[in-house]
């Protein structure tokens with residue numbers, strides 16, 4: 001996948017801005033509620049292999065990885081190289097995190113994941129990128145945990161999830177107006 005296929009124009013513009021680091025941190029305080037919700041659903045599973053799409057500066061992932069209540073075997077972040085560079089090398093090493101650049105998402109095609117996580121990212125990606133996920137990545141994931149919004153995205157995502165997964169739940173998520181929590185499993 002080419003870099004321009006993976007990132008919408010909005011994201012290509014954003015990642016060029018020098019202030020990007022600051023803007024990626026805004027959601028830190030909201031990650032507590034997100035983590036609680038995630039733990040409620042997945043803490044009884046063991047040796048979890050997690051893929052996070054668009055994890056930003058790694059706040060959500062780091063919270064999970066540092067939480068003794070959850071048993072994680074591998075945590076893979078897929079994001080833009082510039083964004084991934086905000087997660088310190090030490091954190092990546094200490095937590096044994098793997099990273100992949102989003103435009104090289106094909107590298108994950110053969111991987112199987114227990115949970116795919118994505119928070120406020122998918123609705124902002126390109127159709128080409130999402131089609132790639134629907135066809136090649138999501139069918140290899142046992143569970144999905146997504147928080148996102150956007151009218152058109154909601155319609156599309158609901159249809160695709162029901163095609164890929166057996167159990168799909170779409171719940172209100174009041175963090176920001178119009179957000180939904182998508183839970184799916186096979």
Ligand SMILES: C[S@@+](CC[C@H](N)C(=O)[O-])C[C@H]1O[C@@H](n2cnc3c(N)ncnc32)[C@H](O)[C@@H]1O
Nearest residue numbers: 006011027054055056078079083102119121125
């Ligand atoms: C609004 S931020 C959300 C960050 C984080 N999940 C949070 O809630 O704070 C969107 C993130 O998606 C990433 N992103 C944009 N397009 C992407 C793509 N095609 N694949 C993976 N990540 C992408 C951006 O680099 C950014 O880190």
